[in-house]
Every structure is written in structure tokens, then in C-alpha cells.
Amino acid sequence: MIRRGALWLLLLVAGGCGWFGSKDVMQPRGPDLGEIVRALPAPEAAVAAAPTPRREDVMAAYQRIYGQMPDQRQDQAVGKRLADLEMHVGEDRDIAGEADPYRPAIELYESLLDRGGAEAQDEILYQLARAYDLAGREADSLRHLDRLIAEHADSAYRLEAHFRRAELAFSRERYDQASADYAYVVAQGPDTAYWRNAHYMRGWAQFKRAELEEGLDSFFTVIDSLLEGGDADALATTDRELLEDSFRVVPLALGYLEGPTTLAEQMNARGRPSWQYLAYERLARDYHQRERYLDSVATWQAFVEQNPLDARAPSAHLGMIDTLIEADFPSEVQPTKVSFVRRYGIRSEFWQVHDAEVRDAYLQPLRSFLEELARAQHGRAQASAEPADYKAAASWYEERVATFPDSPDTAEYLFLLGEVYTEAGEPGQAVAAYQRVVREFPDFPDAHEAGYAAILGLEAMTRDAPADEAELWQRVMIDAQIEFAFVFAGDPRAPAVQTDAADGLFALGEHAAAVALAANLLDAWPDVEWPLRRTALSILGHGHFELGDFPAAERAYRLLLAGPVSGDERGALTDRLLASVYRQAENAEQNGDPDQAVGHYLRLSELAPGAELAVQGHFDAVAVAETAGQTARAAELLATFRDQHTGHPLAADAGKRLAALYEQTGDLMAAADELAALAEGDPDVEVRRLARYRAAELYLAEGADALAREQLVAYVDHYPSPLPERLEAVQQLDDLARGDDAGRRPWLREKIAIHRQMGSGAGERATYLAAQAQFLLAQEVRTDFELIRLGHPLPNSLARKQEALKSAVAALEAAAAYEVAEFATASTFQIATLFTDLAGAIMASDRPDGLSALELEQYEILLEEQAFPFEEQAIALHEINMRRSWDGLWNDWIERSFAELGRLMPARFDKPEVEVAYVETIH
Numbered sequence: 001m002i003r004r005g006a007l008w009l010l011l012l013v014a015g016g017c018g019w020f021g022s023k024d025v026m027q028p029r030g031p032d033l034g035e036i037v038r039a040l041p042a043p044e045a046a047v048a049a050a051p052t053p054r055r056e057d058v059m060a061a062y063q064r065i066y067g068q069m070p071d072q073r074q075d076q077a078v079g080k081r082l083a084d085l086e087m088h089v090g091e092d093r094d095i096a097g098e099a100d101p102y103r104p105a106i107e108l109y110e111s112l113l114d115r116g117g118a119e120a121q122d123e124i125l126y127q128l129a130r131a132y133d134l135a136g137r138e139a140d141s142l143r144h145l146d147r148l149i150a151e152h153a154d155s156a157y158r159l160e161a162h163f164r165r166a167e168l169a170f171s172r173e174r175y176d177q178a179s180a181d182y183a184y185v186v187a188q189g190p191d192t193a194y195w196r197n198a199h200y201m202r203g204w205a206q207f208k209r210a211e212l213e214e215g216l217d218s219f220f221t222v223i224d225s226l227l228e229g230g231d232a233d234a235l236a237t238t239d240r241e242l243l244e245d246s247f248r249v250v251p252l253a254l255g256y257l258e259g260p261t262t263l264a265e266q267m268n269a270r271g272r273p274s275w276q277y278l279a280y281e282r283l284a285r286d287y288h289q290r291e292r293y294l295d296s297v298a299t300w301q302a303f304v305e306q307n308p309l310d311a312r313a314p315s316a317h318l319g320m321i322d323t324l325i326e327a328d329f330p331s332e333v334q335p336t337k338v339s340f341v342r343r344y345g346i347r348s349e350f351w352q353v354h355d356a357e358v359r360d361a362y363l364q365p366l367r368s369f370l371e372e373l374a375r376a377q378h379g380r381a382q383a384s385a386e387p388a389d390y391k392a393a394a395s396w397y398e399e400r401v402a403t404f405p406d407s408p409d410t411a412e413y414l415f416l417l418g419e420v421y422t423e424a425g426e427p428g429q430a431v432a433a434y435q436r437v438v439r440e441f442p443d444f445p446d447a448h449e450a451g452y453a454a455i456l457g458l459e460a461m462t463r464d465a466p467a468d469e470a471e472l473w474q475r476v477m478i479d480a481q482i483e484f485a486f487v488f489a490g491d492p493r494a495p496a497v498q499t500d501a502a503d504g505l506f507a508l509g510e511h512a513a514a515v516a517l518a519a520n521l522l523d524a525w526p527d528v529e530w531p532l533r534r535t536a537l538s539i540l541g542h543g544h545f546e547l548g549d550f551p552a553a554e555r556a557y558r559l560l561l562a563g564p565v566s567g568d569e570r571g572a573l574t575d576r577l578l579a580s581v582y583r584q585a586e587n588a589e590q591n592g593d594p595d596q597a598v599g600h601y602l603r604l605s606e607l608a609p610g611a612e613l614a615v616q617g618h619f620d621a622v623a624v625a626e627t628a629g630q631t632a633r634a635a636e637l638l639a640t641f642r643d644q645h646t647g648h649p650l651a652a653d654a655g656k657r658l659a660a661l662y663e664q665t666g667d668l669m670a671a672a673d674e675l676a677a678l679a680e681g682d683p684d685v686e687v688r689r690l691a692r693y694r695a696a697e698l699y700l701a702e703g704a705d706a707l708a709r710e711q712l713v714a715y716v717d718h719y720p721s722p723l724p725e726r727l728e729a730v731q732q733l734d735d736l737a738r739g740d741d742a743g744r745r746p747w748l749r750e751k752i753a754i755h756r757q758m759g760s761g762a763g764e765r766a767t768y769l770a771a772q773a774q775f776l777l778a779q780e781v782r783t784d785f786e787l788i789r790l791g792h793p794l795p796n797s798l799a800r801k802q803e804a805l806k807s808a809v810a811a812l813e814a815a816a817a818y819e820v821a822e823f824a825t826a827s828t829f830q831i832a833t834l835f836t837d838l839a840g841a842i843m844a845s846d847r848p849d850g851l852s853a854l855e856l857e858q859y860e861i862l863l864e865e866q867a868f869p870f871e872e873q874a875i876a877l878h879e880i881n882m883r884r885s886w887d888g889l890w891n892d893w894i895e896r897s898f899a900e901l902g903r904l905m906p907a908r909f910d911k912p913e914v915e916v917a918y919v920e921t922i923h
Helices: 004-013 033-039 055-065 072-096 103-115 121-134 138-151 158-171 175-187 195-208 212-226 237-255 260-269 276-289 293-306 313-326 330-344 349-353 356-360 363-384 387-403 410-423 427-440 447-464 467-487 494-507 511-524 530-547 550-561 567-590 594-607 612-627 631-644 654-665 668-681 685-701 705-718 723-736 741-761 764-787 794-816 821-843 853-886 892-904
Strands: none
Touching: 055 072, 072 103, 072 121, 103 121, 121 138, 121 158, 138 158, 158 175, 158 195, 175 195, 195 212, 195 237, 212 237, 212 260, 212 276, 237 260, 237 276, 260 276, 260 293, 276 293, 276 313, 293 313, 313 330, 313 363, 330 349, 330 363, 363 387, 363 410, 387 410, 387 427, 410 427, 410 447, 427 447, 427 467, 447 467, 467 494, 494 511, 494 530, 511 530, 530 550, 530 567, 550 567, 567 594, 567 612, 594 612, 612 631, 612 654, 631 654, 654 668, 654 685, 668 685, 668 705, 685 705, 685 723, 705 723, 723 741, 723 764, 741 764, 764 794, 764 821, 794 821, 821 853, 821 892, 853 892
């Protein structure tokens, strides 16, 4: 029979001890059965293959030779082997329930031991101790173990002997002795077969001796050795049972100590092994089962605080929460949940340290807690209406969103986040939340409300922003408006929002974008209400105008004017319409298309007759035509302009321009008429003067002498200066009066007077014309001289003739004084002629009646004496002209003086020319 105590221990230590049968320590000593058999004589008849011998046969063979071998050592070995076989037989008998199954083996071992001197005494002692133990004779077993230990210090069985002795001591409740033997086994190191079981049993021994902390250390050593690989499931069944038993002891021991505090100290002392969580878990559950809830919570909390970054910390924290809920401590539950989120949420160090696999294990409760805490704080904020409470709620919502960004219900929490930030007076953060709803969750049922709320928030931010930031926020708001209008086109607010966006872009000078948005609005909602349509069309008109697309601007303004607009607005729109047409004209002009430019300019009057820009456009059309060389068209347009806009400032110079245009076209009479009108009515005296003069010139060119004379006379009458122009006007009048000596006389005198006024500044032409005038006036005086005949009484007529001579000579000398060669030589010639004529007249004068021949002869001589000085004077004057020819001057008058000299002094001047022969070749 197997002793109950031994069987209990066998089950307790789960096979790891080997109970005197460990293959690691039971090595046979001396020759084995094979050696003995091989030493036996060989059988005579060989067999092909020997069958495996039965144990009984082997034992019979050993029994036959035991005691017969001459070598005591070999005989001892045979006896030991036979005893070992008896042990196996005894085990079979024990199992079969036979009485005293181990007696043969014990007797054989005892006989071997009594013989003494044999080898392997320690092994025999070991086997005897084992056999006595199996036979239930503990005292005999202990006696042989003590002897083995005492006598064989180097025995390979010493370690197990200590362990078996400890087992026996423990079963007899001699815990001090058991602890000492277990300590010896432990001291031999973890590589020995009984090290773990010794630790385990030593822990129990220490526990029984109330050495609780030392016992815990032993149990933890066992646990540590079993779990050093990290996987409890990979352990053998017996090891798992040993592990479970070890963990079962932990709460018992800690229950007598400081519980979680002691456990934490033990774990810290052991370097916080990876399996420590199991120890905390066993303790916490033990407390929980015994309804010591706060101790259970404290145990979980100890693990969390000691191991904040351990992957199982969230599980421990959840244990705290579950326990508090079950224990009905509601006031403690929420703070613990808050602590959970703080410790393991996305903002925690724990989250950063661990990967997704660790986080996935607690994401579901984390999500639940975040949502619960956020809604609870939101409720408190709504009750208090304090911004700080709303911000606290926002913090929870933000963490919920950040932790689960891809969750379908994240959109709802983003929306709530926007609401609490709005209530907290933080529109910037609210907008960010709302826009995330729109962009990341467009299918969320309230996404359109989020989009609109974002716009309202941005409006507030733009309104309250500093001056240097206002434009930035306005642009952000416009982007949000555009996004809303396009993403939520079905929302009834979309057209108004898009209109506001387009208007905002225009205000920022983003004309192209504003136009595109306004055009899209009208395309997307062709039946949009008039106020929005009006704004869109206004943006199109103004935007296209700013972008230089004036035809498009015109179309937009026409559509606006076709709608219900007020009087003032209509006037402003008309002005913009005119401006767009005017710019089209300017562009055509710049592009070198005068016909199109003129057409656009003239369209202005069709759109708004009398409008200032229409008047300007008509006036500019004249300039375009003129610049393009369309002079006749320009003149026609200008004449029409003057007729339609008489009194307008732009028409003030129409006469001048018309005169110039008419002159360019060759219509000189029309030009002259315009100039004549200017001469009468222009406010500028200089303009009047020049117009009068030019009108006279053009009339002259067209042969309208009477009209020309009228203008010239008026010019001379009204403009005494400038003298050069006045002189020319007088000259023109003189030319017109030719053939009318009386009519010319005033103009000849006027030319002389003008020259005199010019003084030293008179030019050649003025001098020439004055000399000519003086010469012509002198002809009248010369004619008077020629008309006086010498008659009786001669002295009387001669005196008149001589007086007339003086006048004529003075007049001609005055002409010659201008030193104009033509008139100086003519005057010299004519003065000389006057003297010749006077001498001739004296000689041709009537002779007195009744003179005798002698008297008549004497009278003739007297006349010759009177005439001769005049002839001499004439010769001297002609010689003056002759000498002028020596200076290179030659004209008809000089030539005629030479002729006169030839006639008056033939001997000197009237000689035939002598021809001089010449040769062309020199020899």
C-alpha cells in the first residue's frame, strides 16, 4: 500500500520531483545484467534471433549466480541489480494491492548494506529509503536518508535525500526541519531537479511558520521560474497545476499582511516581473469574492500606480471601475473613469508608448468613457452656462474625436464639439469642428447644418478680427461659403451663401473668381429670386468690367436694367452700361479698328441720349475718325456734334477743328466760313485775329476777292499788331487794289508807316515792301513833274517845273533810302531821267516871239547854259548806277543807265565792242 501522505505529496508536487525514480539520478552501479549474461557460457545451439528476456527470467538468472561469483565486487553488483528488479516487482504488486509488496527488495537491499564494503552504498541507502517510504515505514526511510546524508557528502543522491527528508518532515509538521532541508535543495541552484519543488514546499513551510513575506518570496520564485518563458499555456500539465497552486497561496499570505502594499513591495523588489499582473489579479479577485471591494480597488490601483505603462494597466484600471460599480460607489466611478482616460487616452504617455495591438484591448471601454464624460460635462455646461464648463466639455469631445477619427458617429461628436465651442465663445475652434464634419463626413445628416454653422462662426471672427487679420478671415469665410454652396447645393440657403461668397470675393478684388462664382450661381439656379439675381448680375457686370471684358459687362448691365430696379439704381446702372460701351470703343481704338470704335462711341447716344458719357463718346468719335485719316467723316461728325450740343464745353473749339478739317479735305470755302465765324465770335482775341487772317487767305485762294478784302480790311482795322502780319494784310489789300491808284494809295502809305513803326527791327520784306510803296508813290509825284510844260513866261513855268522836280527827286530819294537794290537803282535812274527830262524840256521850251536871229541865237545859248547842269547831274546819277555794277549788282535799271550814258556821252560810253581773237591751242 502507498501511504496516503506520500500519495498526497505526489499529487501536490505533480511529478516534477521524481520520487526516488528520477532518470537523472538513478544510474546503475557495477556490471549490469547484459554484462553478466555476456559472461555466461554460450549455448550449444545458436538461434537466429534471441527473444527479449522476460523480467522473471532475468531475475532467475541473477538469483542463480548471486552469491556464486568469485569477485565480491561483481557479486555485489549482481545483488544490487537483483534488488532493483525486486523494487520494480514491488511497484507492480503495490499497484495490484498485494500485501507488503516491497519486503523482498528491502531485505535484499538490507543484506547488501550489511555486507559492507560494497560499492554504491549511497545508492543502496537511497533505494532503501525509497522502498521504506513506499512501504509506509517513514521512520525507517528517514533513518536511511539521514545516514546517506551523513555518510556520503559527495553522493549524487544527497540532494534528493535532503528533499525527501524535507518531505517527510513537512508531513510530520516539523516545518523548521523541512524548511532547512528545502533551503539546502534551493541553495544548489535552479539547474537541479528539485529546485522548483523545493522552493514551493519551502514556501509552504515558511507559511506554516508564519514567515509570510519569506514564504511569498519562495512562491514568487516558483512562479517566476515557471513563467520565465512568458507563456503559461505552453507549460506541462503538472507545471500549470504547480503554477496555479502557487498563485492560490499568494492571496492567503497577503491577506495576513498589508495586501496590495506588500504585493507592490514584493514586485518592486523582484524588478516588476512580467507576470506580476497575475498576482495583483488574484489578490483583487480574492478581495472581490470576499466582498472586500475597496481592498480589491486598492489592489488594482496599486498595480496601476506601480506600473503605469504596463500593457495590462488598462485592464487593472477597468477592474477598479467594475468593482466600484458593483459595490455601488457612484461618486467614485466617474473620477475613476476620468483617470482611465487621462492615463490611457490618446493624449497619454501610455498611448504613445504602446502599439495598436495593446490599445485595441481597451479601446471599447475608452470610447464608452469618453462619450459618457463628454455628454455629462456638456450637460453641466448647459446647466451652468459657464464658458469654462463648455470648454471642459469640448476637451472631452475633442479627445473622443481624436481617438476614434474614423468612427461613423465621430461626425456627431464633431458637431457637438462645434456647439460647445460656440457656446464657450470660441468661434475659431467651433469652425474647425464644423468644417471637419463637412469635409470628413459629408453624408452625416446634419452636415449641412455644420457647414452653415461654420459660416456663421467665420462671420463673427471676421467681424471681430483686428484690422490686419480681417481680410485673412474673410477669405477663410468665403472658402467655407463656396464649400457649403457646392457640397450642399440642395440646401435652400445655398444660393444666398454662394451670392455672399461671390460678393466677398469681389470686395477683395478677386474679380475673376467672383465672376466665375456669380455665373455658376445663375447657371445652377436660373430661377433664383431677384435680390440674389441682381447681386449676381451686378458682380458679373462690375467684375467683367474690372477684368476688361466689356462686352460681357454690357450684357450683365442690360440684364440688370431689364429687371425691377429703382430710379437711382437705374441711373447708376446706366452709367456703368455706358462706361462698358465706352471702354469697348477705347479698346477698338487701341486695336486699330476705327470703324468699330466710332460705332461704339456713337452707340452711347442711342443708349442714353444727352448723357455726359454719350456726349464725350460722340466727341471722341470725331477724334478717332480724324486720327484714322477719315477727315471728311470727322468733319461731318463734328458738325453734327456742334449742332446737337451747342453750348457744351466740348463744342467750344468745334469751329477751329471744323475749319482745320475742312481745310484738310480741300473745302477751303467752308473752312474760310468757319474761320470768319470764329473771327467774329471767339472770345479769344488772338484766335479771332488768326482766324480773320486765315479766312482772308482761304478766300483769296478760292478767288473770293471781295470776301477776302472784307476780312483783310477788318484785320487791319482791328489788329495794329503784330506788325509783320499787319504788313502782309496791307500788302494783300494793296494787291487787291491794283489798277486802282486811288485805292492803292492808302495801303502804300500804310506799308511805309508799318516799316517806320518797325524801326531797326524791320526785316528785308518789310523794307522791300516799304521801298516798293515809296517808289510807287514817287511815280505819282514824277508824273506831276512830267505833266508841267515849260511855256511863256519861261521863268514862271520853269519855277513850277523845278518845284515839281524837287518833290519827285525827294520822293525817289526816299525810295532809294531803303537801300533795296531794285528800287535804289530805279530811283537813281528815274532821278537822273528827271534831270535829263528837265534839260530836254528847257531846250524844247517855246522861244519868245519877235526875237531876231541874233537874239534867238543868244537865247538858245542861254537855254543850253540852263540845261547843261541838269544833263551833267543826270550823267553823275547814271554813273552811280554804273558803279553799282562794279560791285556785282546788275538789273534792268543799271542797264538802262548804261544806255543813257551812251546816249549822253557817246564818245565815252557809246563805243563798239572790239572782238579779241584767241586760239585754243598753245604751240
